[in-house]
Amino acid sequence: MKLLKVDTIASARDKTVNILQNKLLKTECRKLLESQGYILASDIISREPVPAFHRSAVDGYAVISGDTAGSSENLPVFLECVDEIDMGSPALKEIHPGECVYVPTGGMIPPGADAVVMVEYCEAFDSSHVAVYSPVSYGKNVVLAGEDIEQGEIVIKKGTKIRPQEIGAMASLGITEAVVFKPWEITIISTGDELVPPHTTPAPGEIRDINSYSLCAQAQKHGLTVLNTVVQKDDEQKLKEAVIQAMQVSDVVIISGGSSQGKKDATNDIIDEVASEGSFIHGLALKPGKPTIAGYDENSRTLLAGLPGHPVAAMLVFELLVIWVWKHLTDQPADSSLFARITSNLAGAPGKMTCQLVKLIRQENEIHAEPVFGKSGLITTMTRADGYILIDENKEGLKKDEIVEVFYI
Numbered sequence: 080m081k082l083l084k085v086d087t088i089a090s091a092r093d094k095t096v097n098i099l100q101n102k103l104l105k106t107e108c109r110k111l112l113e114s115q116g117y118i119l120a121s122d123i124i125s126r127e128p129v130p131a132f133h134r135s136a137v138d139g140y141a142v143i144s145g146d147t148a149g150s151s152e153n154l155p156v157f158l159e160c161v162d163e164i165d166m167g168s169p170a171l172k173e174i175h176p177g178e179c180v181y182v183p184t185g186g187m188i189p190p191g192a193d194a195v196v197m198v199e200y201c202e203a204f205d206s207s208h209v210a211v212y213s214p215v216s217y218g219k220n221v222v223l224a225g226e227d228i229e230q231g232e233i234v235i236k237k238g239t240k241i242r243p244q245e246i247g248a249m250a251s252l253g254i255t256e257a258v259v260f261k262p263w264e265i266t267i268i269s270t271g272d273e274l275v276p277p278h279t280t281p282a283p284g285e286i287r288d289i290n291s292y293s294l295c296a297q298a299q300k301h302g303l304t305v306l307n308t309v310v311q312k313d314d315e316q317k318l319k320e321a322v323i324q325a326m327q328v329s330d331v332v333i334i335s336g337g338s339s340q341g342k343k344d345a346t347n348d349i350i351d352e353v354a355s356e357g358s359f360i361h362g363l364a365l366k367p368g369k370p371t372i373a374g375y376d377e378n379s380r381t382l383l384a385g386l387p388g389h390p391v392a393a394m395l396v397f398e399l400l401v402i403w404v405w406k407h408l409t410d411q412p413a414d415s416s417l418f419a420r421i422t423s424n425l426a427g428a429p430g431k432m433t434c435q436l437v438k439l440i441r442q443e444n445e446i447h448a449e450p451v452f453g454k455s456g457l458i459t460t461m462t463r464a465d466g467y468i469l470i471d472e473n474k475e476g477l478k479k480d481e482i483v484e485v486f487y488i
């Protein structure tokens with residue numbers, strides 16, 4: 080009897096991270112507006128403060144705050160307006176007690192001033208004086224130099240997925256190109272004599288190929304580049320050739336199907352043969368996902384992953400292993416999750432971690448996680464779910480109403 084020697088998901092992740100180290104990590108320089116969705120490859124440290132000078136947050140008069148103390152609608156303070164600042168021009172003239180300067184929103188605060196009174200609370204009294212009807216405290220309506228970003232500050236951490244706000248922050252610092260991790264280039268090979276493309280009508284015994292599509296979309300969702308998707312019959316020689324060809328151009332080659340113990344299941348033998356380090360994972364203590372294989376080839380620098388053919392198992396293993404390793408190596412923060420109350424008792428699987436799909440339901444201001452049951456060969460088990468929970472291999476199960484951590488899919 081041929082039994083798989085399985086790894087826990089934790090040890091499979093460790094093994095993969097250790098064998099890859101940083102060998103599959105490359106960086107590239109992208110123009111700022113072409114960097115959205117990419118992962119920053121080093122910290123962004125500011126070389127200058129933002130803003131670089133004290134600015135007014137309102138249209139008003141820059142004043143020495145102490146001068147406005149005690150002013151009111153009935154008893155204004157009169158200040159001499161000694162200058163008017165133009166947008167984009169420096170404020171060079173220092174103000175002294177009893178003086179003020181007109182500043183537009185965003186204009187530079189003149190030396191000596193420490194607050195701005197909004198125009199609504201001021202009135203021109205004569206050609207050079209302004210009546211101020213409301214006091215302002217120190218710093219009021221002033222954006223201080225460095226208040227947004229201090230010089231030397233880590234503004235954006237390595238591993239951050241660049242969003243529009245990160246692009247804005249880099250622009251504010253004069254950064255026009257971002258150094259990002261080059262997304263892994265992936266080839267997805269689906270194996271099976273039964274697979275036909277979605278646009279065709281399957282003959283009896285045939286099915287439409289799901290995994291090339293779902294795995295491709297999943298890779299793209301996580302910012303990875305899919306070079307090619309290939310459907311290959313269960314012919315060991317042809318499959319091996321397809322894998323070797325893909326290894327020449329890809330960082331990662333995914334083979335879906337043929338990972339179990341059927342007569343035509345050749346994925347493990349092929350990975351073992353073509354990878355210089357052989358296959359280092361064959362079997363996960365995970366439900367679903369037991370027949371998972373991984374190998375690494377040092378010559379072409381390719382990670383090879385054999386995923387179970389069942390569509391749900393393939394997607395979950397791709398997420399829990401390949402995507403996890405990509406995120407880990409590129410220093411991305413842990414996935415966002417939420418805590419919810421499970422709606423029924425759930426049995427665990429002895430000796431195996433269970434990845435249980437759930438649907439999230441809001442009930443009376445509480446989020447509930449309702450298990451979505453279904454075989455791992457049924458893709459709609461996945462479409463009905465919002466996320467998954469992990470039941471530890473050492474846990475017999477979960478009790479209804481227990482709080483569980485739900486990871487989004």
Ligand SMILES: Nc1nc2c(c(=O)[nH]1)N[C@H]1C(S)=C(S)[C@@H](COP(=O)(O)OP(=O)(O)OC[C@H]3O[C@@H](n4cnc5c(N)ncnc54)[C@H](O)[C@@H]3O)O[C@H]1N2
Pocket residue numbers: 269270271273274286287288289290291335336337338339340341344367368369370386387388389390392455456
């Ligand atoms: N005797 C045993 N049989 C099986 C075991 C086992 O331990 N002992 N494990 C079962 C589990 S769990 C899974 S998962 C599957 C994994 O099978 P393979 O990775 O070898 O994949 P295939 O046999 O090629 O396919 C399984 C199933 O998935 C369908 N499939 C495959 N590729 C696609 C695709 N691209 N799109 C849609 N559907 C696909 C395929 O038609 C099969 O129905 O093995 C169990 N058996």
Ligand code: MOO
Pocket residue numbers: 365366367368369370387389392393455456
């Ligand atoms: O564990 Mo298989 O990977 O159930 O579907």
